Amino acid sequence: MKLQPDKSSSTIINAHGLGWIQINGTRFQSSLVVSSIPGSPPSPWGPCLFxxxxxxxxxxxxxxxxxxxxxxxxxxxxxxxxQWIQTLIGHGIGVETMDSAAACRTYNILASEGRKVIAAILIES
Known part of the structure; x- marks a missing residue:
């Protein structure tokens, strides 16, 4: 039996480590927003310190x-x-907090299910 990876149109996080993240083969070293919504490329987000x-x-x-x-x-x-997330909650958008490594893994699972999910990843230098 030959196994084939599933094809996905979503943005996928390929790898991550301290101070970096790799998305669809491109390495980033600053905080960013990753979206599973088609046509939404990764974009810079927030500062590099919590x-x-x-x-x-x-x-x-x-x-x-x-x-x-x-x-x-x-x-x-x-x-x-x-107070940071009250506007999101007021708009009915769920917010989950986890360390960045867990956020990357969770994002990939939800994106592969076709969910409309965004990961706001703090990349600390």
Missing amino acids: ENLKASDFDALVGLGAELIIFGSGHQLRFAKP
């Missing part, structure tokens, strides 16, 4: 068409302050 995040970084994700936002908080799990 301590410098603010509500406007999360507010920028509201109009992107996601049903769920996965916040990758860097190499360790740190929860977003409630």
